[in-house]
Amino acid sequence: xxxxxxxxxxxxxxxxxxxxxxxxxxxxxxxxxxxxxxxxxxxxxxxxxxxxxxxxxxxxxxxxxxxxxxxxxxxxxxxxxxxxxxxxxxxxxxxxxxxxxxxxxxxxxxxxxxxxxxxxxxxxxxxxxxxxxxxxxxxxxxxxxxxxxxxxxxxxxxxxxxxxxxxxxxxxxxxxxxxxxxxxxxxxxxxxxxxxxxxxxxxxxxxxxxxxxxxxxxxxxxxxxxxxxxxxxxxxxxxxxxxxxxxxxxxxxxxxxxxxxxxxxxxxxxxxxxxxxxxxxxxxxxxxxxxxxxxxxxxxxxxxxxxxxxxxxxxxxxxxxxxxxxxxxxxxxxxxxxxxxxxxxxxxxxxxxxxxxxxxxxxxxxxxxxxxxxxxxxxxxxxxxxxxxxxxxxxxxxxxxxxxx
Amino acid sequence: xxxxxxxxxxxxxxxxxxxxxxxxxxxxxxxxxxxxxxxxxxxxxxxxxxxxxxxxxxxxxxxxxxxxxxxxxxxxxxxxxxxxxxxxxxxxxxxxxxxxxxxxxxxxxxxxxxxxxxxxxxxxxxxxxxxxxxxxxxxxxxxxxxxxxxxxxxxxxxxxxxxxxxxxxxxxxxxxxxxxxxxxxxxxxxxxxxxxxxxxxxxxxxxxxxxxxxxxxxxxxxxxxxxxxxxxxxxxxxxxxxxxxxxxxxxx
Numbered sequence: 201x202x203x204x205x206x207x208x209x210x211x212x213x214x215x216x217x218x219x220x221x222x223x224x225x226x227x228x229x230x231x232x233x234x235x236x237x238x239x240x241x242x243x244x245x246x247x248x249x250x251x252x253x254x255x256x257x258x259x260x261x262x263x264x265x266x267x268x269x270x271x272x273x274x275x276x277x278x279x280x281x282x283x284x285x286x287x288x289x290x291x292x293x294x295x296x297x298x299x300x301x302x303x304x305x306x307x308x309x310x311x312x313x314x315x316x317x318x319x320x321x322x323x324x325x326x327x328x329x330x331x332x333x334x335x336x337x338x339x340x341x342x343x344x345x346x347x348x349x350x351x352x353x354x355x356x357x358x359x360x361x362x363x364x365x366x367x368x369x370x371x372x373x374x375x376x377x378x379x380x381x382x383x384x385x386x387x388x389x390x391x392x393x394x395x396x397x398x399x400x401x402x403x404x405x406x407x408x409x410x411x412x413x414x415x416x417x418x419x420x421x422x423x424x425x426x427x428x429x430x431x432x433x434x435x436x437x438x439x440x441x442x443x444x445x446x447x448x449x450x451x452x453x454x455x456x457x458x459x460x461x462x463x464x465x466x467x468x469x470x471x472x473x474x475x476x477x478x479x480x481x482x483x484x485x486x487x488x489x490x491x492x493x494x495x496x497x498x499x500x501x502x503x504x505x506x507x508x509x510x511x512x513x514x515x516x517x518x519x520x521x522x523x524x525x526x527x528x529x530x531x532x533x534x535x536x537x538x539x540x541x542x543x544x545x546x547x548x549x550x551x552x553x554x555x556x557x558x559x560x561x562x563x564x565x566x567x568x569x570x571x572x573x574x575x576x577x578x579x580x581x582x583x584x585x586x587x588x589x590x591x592x593x594x595x596x597x598x599x600x601x602x603x604x605x
Numbered sequence: 606x607x608x609x610x611x612x613x614x615x616x617x618x619x620x621x622x623x624x625x626x627x628x629x630x631x632x633x634x635x636x637x638x639x640x641x642x643x644x645x646x647x648x649x650x651x652x653x654x655x656x657x658x659x660x661x662x663x664x665x666x667x668x669x670x671x672x673x674x675x676x677x678x679x680x681x682x683x684x685x686x687x688x689x690x691x692x693x694x695x696x697x698x699x700x701x702x703x704x705x706x707x708x709x710x711x712x713x714x715x716x717x718x719x720x721x722x723x724x725x726x727x728x729x730x731x732x733x734x735x736x737x738x739x740x741x742x743x744x745x746x747x748x749x750x751x752x753x754x755x756x757x758x759x760x761x762x763x764x765x766x767x768x769x770x771x772x773x774x775x776x777x778x779x780x781x782x783x784x785x786x787x788x789x790x791x792x793x794x795x796x797x798x799x800x801x802x803x804x805x806x807x808x809x810x811x812x813x814x815x816x817x818x819x820x821x822x823x824x825x826x827x828x829x830x831x832x833x834x835x836x837x838x839x840x841x842x843x844x845x846x847x848x849x850x851x852x853x854x855x856x857x
Contacts, residue, residue, distance in 0.1 A: 518696075554693045560677040561653050561687055562707045562752060569678075572706070576697025576731075 203302075210312035211321040219314040221499075222442025222471050225413050227315060230354035230385040232323045234275030243269065243279060249379070250347070256599075257374025257407040258592045259345040265588055267370075268330075270344040274353055275325035286336025286367070288329070292358050295329040304329075304360050308391045308419035308448075316415040320356045320389040327357035327388070332367035332398070341370040341403075341589055346388065348412075349378040354385040361390070363398035363426070370586055371400070375414075376407040383411035383439075392420035394428045396451065401429040403589050405596055408438040410467065416443040424451025424480070429584055430458045432472065433593055435600035437465040437496075444501060446475040449483040460489040461578055461593070463600055464496030464525060473501025473530075478511040478540075485513040490578050493525030502544065503532040509539025519548035520577055606630050607652075607756055607804060611663035614644075614651050621647045623829035624663065629756070634782050634805035634818060636837040639826035640849045645808045646690065648826065649758045652806075653687050654680045667756065686754030688745040690761045690808075694733040700744060701728040707751035718750050722777055723770070738765020739774075746777045757781055759807040763814050775817025778807075784818055812841045825849070 218224050240246065243261040246254075250273070251261045263269055268282040268289045277291035295301045311321045327346075332338050348355050363369040377384060386408070394400045408414060422428045428447060447456045458474035476485035487502045504513040519527035531544040551573055559569035578597045582590065607629040614622040621644045629635050639645045651658040652665060654677040664673045672680055695703070704715045719725045722743040733741060742762055749757060759778065766774055783801035807814060815837060823837030827849060833840065843851055 552693055555695055557655055557677055558689070558693055558695070559703075559706065561681050561685075562703070562748060563678055563681040563709060564706060565678050566676070572698060573695060576695055579697035 207306060207311045207321055210310075211318040214312040214315060214318040217312070217314045217318070219316060219415070219442065221444060222415070223440050223469065225385065225415070225440075227319060227354065227385070231352055232354050232356065234325065234350055234353055237273055237276035237278050239277070240271070240279045243271070253376055253378060254345050254347060254374060257345065257376040257405045258372050258403075258596070259343050259374040265340050266343050267338045267340040268342045270328040270330070270342070271347065272326055272328070272345065272357065273347045274350045274355060277326040277328075280328065284338055286333040287338045287342065288331045288333070289342060290329050292324070292327040292329050292360065295360070301329065301360070304362060304391060304393060308393075308421055309389050309417055313417060316387045317389060317417050319354070320358050320387050320417070323354070323356050324358055325356050327359045329360045330369070330371055331362040332364055332369035334364040334366055336364070336367045338367070338369045339586065341372045341586060344371060344373040346373065346375045346386070347378070348376070348381060348384050348386060351381050352383055354387065356387045357389070359388065359390040360393070361400065361402065362393045363395060363400040365395045366397045367395075368399045370589060372403045372405070372589055372592060374405050374407065377409040377412055381409045381412070384409070385413045386415070388416045390416065390418040392418070392428065392447070394420065394422040394426035394454075396423045397425040398423075399427045399584070401431070401585055401589065403431040403585070403593065404433070405592070406434040406438070406441070407436050410437040410439060412438050414438055414441040414443075416445070418443065418445035420445070420447035420456070422447060422449050422451065422454040422456055424453060426451060426454045427584065428456045429582065430456065430474070431582060431585070431593065432459070433461045433596050434470065434472070435461065435463040435596055437468050438470070439467070440469045442471040444473040444475060446477070448477045448479055449485065450480055452480050453482045454480060455484045457485070457582070458487040459580055459582055460500070461580070461597065462489065462491040462498055462500065464491065464493040464498040464527075466495035468496035470496065471499040471501070473503065475503040476513065478504070478506035478508065478513055481508050481510060483508070483511050487515045488580055489517040490580060491517070491519040491527055492574065492577070493519065493521050493527045495523050495525045497526045499528045499530065501530045501532070503534070504542055505534035505536065506540040506542060507536035509537050511540050513540075513542045515544035517546040518577070520574070521548065521550055606668065608666040609663070612651070612660065612665065613662040614647060615659045615661055616647060616657060621658070621829055622651065625826070625829070625831055627824060627831060629804045629806060631804060632783075632801045633821045634784065634807065635822045635824055636815065636820045636841075637806055637808045637824055637826060638840055638844060643826045644829050645826050646760055649687060649760050649806070649808065652758060653677060653685060681752070681754070684755035685758070686749050686752045686756070687758040688742070688749055688760060688762050690764065692733055692741065692745065694731065696731050696734060698732045699729055700724070700732050700747075703732045704728070704747055704751045707748045713751055715751070719747055721750070722747050722773065739767055739770050742766050742774055743770070746774065746781070749781055750777070755802060756804040756806070759805065761808050761810060763809065763811055771813055772817065775814055778814065779818045782818060812845070815841060
C-alpha cells in the first residue's frame with residue numbers, strides 16, 4: 201500500500217510538470233472518457249474499416265504467422281490472446297490484479313517524470329502485458345495494436361514486456377488512428393524487461409493522423425547476456441511527437457540496439473531520441489537513426505553513456521532534407537571511465553546529385569532514381585530481426601516512399 | 606554509330622572541350638588518350654549526358670538520333686552505358702538490386718553474371734560501399750554486362766586493378782565489345798563475331814587494356830581538341846616513349 205501511496209503522491213506532484221523536450225500540451229483539452237467496448241472473441245469481428253486501418257501499422261488481423269495479439273481500441277482492451285505455450289498476453293488492468301506484476305509495474309519508468317507519466321498513472325485506460333516464460337522461443341511475432349478511433353481522446357496506456365530468462369520474444373506494436381480522427385493525444389508508458397540470456401525485439405510502427413500529439417515514455421533494462429532490439433518507425437504526418445526511450449544495460453555482455461526511421465512531413469514536429477546506459481562489463485550498444493525531412497521539423501537525439509572500461513557503443517544519425525524542412529541531429533557520448541570505446545557519426549544533407557545521375561545512367565528516370573536512393577537510405581540492416589518484421593518495416597518504407605515522391 | 610561534331614563544353618565557367626569531332630562506327634572500338642586534365646572524362650560524361658557539362662556548341666548523334674540535349678536515362682535506354690572510374694556509393698542499395706536495375710528489372714541470372722567477374726560475394730553488399738579500386742571496376746563491369754548497351758564508355762577500366770584481375774577485366778571488356786581477347790588461340794579470329802555491332806570508347810593511361818581488347822583506332826585529346834588520330838598501339842608506344850610532347854609538336 202505504501203508503494204501505491206508513493207506513486208499517487210508522485211503523480212499528483214508531476215501533474216503540471218512540463219516534459220524536458222517537445223512542445224507543452226494542455227492535457228485538459230483532451231477527453232479521458234472513452235466508450236466502454238465489449239471484448240471480441242475473434243478478430244474477424246472487427247469491421248473491415250478497422251482491419252484495414254490496423255494493417256497499415258503492421259497488425260494483421262488474420263493472425264497468420266503471429267504468436268498472439270493484443271488490440272486496444274480507444275480506452276478498451278478488446279482482444280488479448282496468446283496462440284502459443286510459454287507466452288502470456290493480457291490487458292494490464294487484468295494483470296494488475298495479480299501479485300507478480302508488482303515486480304514490474306513502474307519499476308523502470310518513473311511516475312514523476314512529467315505530466316504524461318503522471319497521467320498514465322492517474323488516468324490509465326489499459327495497455328498490454330506480454331511475457332515470454334523462461335526458455336520459451338516465441339519465434340513468430342506477437343502483434344499489438346493501440347488504435348485511437350474517438351476524436352479528441354487522450355488515450356493513456358501502460359505496456360509491460362517481459363522476456364524471461366533464456367527466452368526469445370518478438371513484438372510488433374502498431375499505433376494507429378482512425379481515418380476520421382482530426383486530433384487526439386496518445387500517452388504510452390512502456391517498460392521492457394530483458395532477463396538473463398533473453399532476446400527481445402520490439403518494433404513499433406506509428407501511423408497517426410496529422411493532428412495527433414504523441415508522448416511515449418519507454419524504459420528498458422537488459423540483464424546479463426540479454427539482447428534488446430528496439431525499432432521505431434514513424435513515417436506518417438503527426439502534429440507533435442516526442443519521445444526519448446532509455447535502456448540500461450545492467451548485466452555482463454548485455455546488448456541493446458536502437459533503430460529509428462523517421463519522416464517529417466510539413467507541419468510535423470518530431471523529436472525522437474534514444475538513450476542507452478552501459479553499466480556492466482562487456483556491454484554493447486548501438487543507436488542508428490535515419491531521418492528524412494519532407495518539410496517538417498525533426499530533432500534526432502542520441503545519448504550513450506558508459507562507465508565501465510571495455511564497453512563499446514556507437515551512434516549514427518543520417519538526415520536527408522528533401523523538400524525544405526529542418527533536421528537537428530544531437531549525438532551525445534558520455535564516457536565516464538578510461539577504456540570505454542564510444543563513437544558517433546552524424547550527417548545531414550540532400551541527396552547527392554551524382555547518385556541520381558549514376559542510377560539514371562543505368563536506365564532509371566530521375567524520379568525512379570530518387571525514390572531508389574530514398575528507399576536505400578531508409579533500408580537499414582537490422583541483425584536478429586525476423587524476416588517477417590523486416591518486410592513489415594520495408595513495406596512501411598516503400599509506402600511512404602511513394603507518398604513522399 | 607556515334608557522331609560528335611564540333612562539340613564545345615563548359616564545366617562551370619571553364620571551357621573544357623573546344624570543338625571535338627569524332628566518329629565511332631558500328632562494331633568499332635576506340636581508345637581515348639590524353640594527359641591529365643585534357644578533358645577525357647569530361648568527354649565521356651558529356652556523352653552520357655551529365656548536366657553539369659554544358660554543351661555550348663556542336664552536336665552528338667547516336668544511332669541517327671540527335672542526343673545533344675537528351676536526359677541521361679533516355680541515353681541509357683537508347684543503348685549507351687558507362688563504366689565509371691569513381692562511382693558514388695549508394696547506401697542501402699544492394700549490388701544485386703543495382704544489377705537488376707541495369708537489366709531493366711527483366712530476367713537476368715544475376716548470380717551467373719556476378720561469378721564471371723568474381724563479384725558473387727558482393728551482391729548483398731551496399732553498392733560500392735567500401736569496395737577497393739579493383740572491386741569497383743568489376744562492379745561496374747557487372748552492371749554493364751546486365752545493361753548490355755550498344756555503346757560502352759570506359760573511364761580507365763583497369764586503374765587500381767591488381768595484376769591478378771587485369772586479365773579477368775580485360776577479357777570481360779572484350780566480351781562486352783564482342784571482341785575476342787588477344788589471348789584467343791582459335792584459328793580464325795575474325796569470324797568469332799562476324800557481325801559485331803558494339804561500339805566502345807576507352808580511356809586508358811596504362812595501356813594494359815590494349816593487350817586484351819583489340820582496338821580499331823586511337824584518338825588523342827589534348828587541351829580540349831582531338832590532336833591526333835591513328836593506330837592505337839602506335840600512339841600508345843609514342844606516348845610511352847616521349848609522353849605527349851609529340852602531340853604538342855603535332856599541333857603547333
